[in-house]
Amino acid sequence: MFLVIWIIYLIWQRGGIGAPLLQLKRISVILTLAAAFEKIFIIMTSITDIQKDCWDNSLHCLGTSYVFSEKANSAKKRIRLITILGIIVPLCLGGVAASYGANSKILVWAISIAAPLSILQLILSAVSLVYKWDDTMAYSLESQTDNKMITDEYQHLAKNPLSTIPEMQNAFDFIKVKDRNRETQDNKITFTTKDNRKGMRYALWIMRRACATCGQIPPSMNPSNCNTCGNF
Secondary structure (H helix, E strand, O other): OHHHHHHHHHHHHHHOOOOHHHHHHHHHHHHHHHHHHHHHHHHHHHHHHHHHHHHHHHHHHHHHHHHHHHHHHHHHHHHHHHHHHHHHHHHHHHHHHHHHOOOOHHHHHHHHHHHHHHHHHHHHHHHHHHHOHHHHHHHHHHHHHHHHHHHHHHHHHHHOOOOOHHHHHHHHHHHHHHHHHHHHHHOOOOOOHHHHHHHHHHHHHHHOOOOOOOOOOOOOOOOOOOOOOOOO
């Protein structure tokens, strides 16, 4: 606005006092152009701000998706171990008994080895029921998928902005509602500090963005000494 006033002053000085009508016309044109440029600037700034919010939110969702994928993989491995023990141990005992006979010393040795494994399977099965590993795996897979989908929607909007602010804002708000609903559900699951740091490093690594604390773009998932994207 100060620039516009300064330009008007220069035109007034150059036009002289003898041409007031011409000066008024010039001033009117300048004000019209200034208003148009200001409107364009506001539109561009607002759309740019929404794009920035899209990128920031997609970073958070991508990190969350990664953490839940890790939780799902961890639960899957534990459940798979229980399944393997429940199948392999009886099959091995049956195979030894069928091959060497029920009174074979080898069967006795096999039973002595299988007994601790069977006890371990029982313990793991009990722990799995108490801590609901099946539910944890199912929920983690669901959240991983949803957060990745929301990440893609944010990034698509950031890369392909709409032409007007209302359209852009409505599209952003629509994604944000899904993001908040997912976040409300995910808040029921506790993330450790290491989970947060690992998720942040993964998101920064994939999106090639610098960490706000250390200022570095992670070259890999190997942890650094940063308390935001490392030390996990």
